[in-house]
């Protein structure tokens with residue numbers, strides 16, 4: 232899932248300081264799972280903003296609404312009848328959702344309330360870890376299912392580097408060395424040949440905005 | 455000969471190579487480079503010019519290398535993957551060669567987190583192994599990484615680093631093999647303190663026939679103090695400093711620790727001269743350039759061969 | 762056991778302090794309460810293992826939120842006691858009341 236982190240309150244307050252009527256838009260998918268931008272977090276942010284603005288004698292009218300997914304047109308529709316009443320939308324979705332919302336309502340400022348952080352996994356309640364940088368050229372098949380782009384601090388394809396430290400990465404003793412793990416796993420699987428081969432320079436495909444159209448689906452018409 | 459490097463000539467002729475190191479200054483102080491170069495002249499075959507060492511901004515490696523050439527040294531142009539993408543790398547390689555640089559050392563580079571710009575974007579477009587291979591392709595096939603032809607390919611002697619100690623130890627020699635296959639003409643190792651592991655690693659490299667395909671220069675760093683030894687043992691990632699070394703230094707008479715450090719380094723150099731598979735020594739006298747003549751003298755590597 | 766505790770304390774029962782949500786606490790202050798506190802079981806004796814630890818974390822979080830909002834001084838607190846400690850319950854209620862008295866009324870009241 233996509234993991235995001237809420238922006239510091241001060242920053243959010245600053246973003247909306249000019250506006251008197253703000254719609255706080257939550258998203259019920261990834262950011263809700265990582266406890267950042269779902270219904271409950273919308274509620275908290277709304278309450279905070281309400282109190283803070285009252286404290287400053289500059290009250291703001293707030294409404295919260297959370298939809299299933301902000302990255303999906305089908306659900307965004309729910310906002311159509313709502314947005315006319317507001318002078319800004321504060322979105323708690325990931326960067327993709329925020330942009331899709333902004334694209335749908337180009338006449339209204341759409342502002343981010345979260346920092347989109349990574350694609351990751353759920354290690355426990357409230358604990359998420361990054362696992363993928365969406366490089367467009369997955370090499371997990373050769374690296375024992377451990378991503379060298381994400382998990383190695385230098386994104387090496389032919390690691391480990393000289394800094395690997397008793398199984399840890401040179402950047403910190405709390406960060407396991409990806410290449411140490413890759414070696415260990417492939418050794419157990421008897422597949423070390425996967426990394427004895429030289430891996431040539433990567434063709435980076437994530438340097439331009441990417442589009443995917445599945446076979447049999449023509450490009451959706453812009454609305 | 456693959457290149458026009460003096461180091462390559464010395465190694466080809468079967469001499470035991472002795473190389474040094476020079477860190478460019480944190481400023482545009484050319485005099486500083488000249489000062490540091492002086493004690494190295496005539497005492498080493500080649501001098502490594504570090505590239506934004508420990509991720510701190512310094513005078514460009516190629517620029518300091520040119521000053522070293524003016525002073526009469528043969529530089530080993532170090533290049534890290536942290537700060538440049540493949541376009542900048544290839545451009546710098548061409549420029550360096552055009553201006554008389556004959557050797558280069560391909561490195562990953564310390565993570566930017568350690569340096570003076572910890573929030574910089576690390577580039578790592580290609581890794582050190584891919585860099586070795588890119589330089590080899592440029593030199594031997596006269597082609598850029600993108601496939602286009604090069605008008606006057608850079609005839610560089612290609613170096614790479616190896617850490618014989620870091621875990622997993624088993625993998626170390628295979629990684630060396632990979633670098634050799636990628637095109638490393640010579641290898642400079644991480645500072646060696648654990649001789650036992652070093653002997654084992656070299657033996658494996660010899661058994662795999664790697665020392666027939668590449669020249670291995672063992673890294674030697676004289677300890678200046680007990681504090682330095684302890685620091686290297688605990689704080690420098692990838693460093694393996696056995697307790698015996700620290701104990702031995704602690705046993706030194708007052709005011710004689712540095713002298714003992716040099717003595718230990720000389721003992722190591724002596725052993726490397728006789729060790730099968732080791733083609734030379736790379737002396738990393740960190741901020742101790744002025745001691746190099748003394749160390750070279752005591753290690754009996756003088757005079758340097760002229761080929 | 763009849764206990765004498767300050768009458769300004771309004772009690773809301775929950776099955777476990779683990780149920781005490783950030784929003785409950787925040788809403789209380791938003792609606793004008795001068796302070797809010799949770800009383801849970803002793804640490805280590807939560808029936809659901811970590812309900813009271815979670816509550817403590819949330820209380821701390823609410824205090825940071827209140828600080829950001831500009832309502833400082835720690836108007837949210839967590840107390841722990843074992844069941845059957847009626848007098849302690851009353852003592853905590855007094856302590857909390859005094860703490861809040863010192864801070865003065867909820868600044869939002871006049872807004």
Ligand code: SF4
Pocket residue numbers: 362363364365366367368369370371378379380381
């Ligand atoms: S290699 Fe890593 S970054 Fe690329 S797609 Fe696979 S997991 Fe994601």
Ligand code: SF4
Pocket residue numbers: 382383384385386387390391392393394395396399400401402407408409410411
């Ligand atoms: S220590 Fe391991 S994870 Fe860290 S940069 Fe080096 S190879 Fe990558």
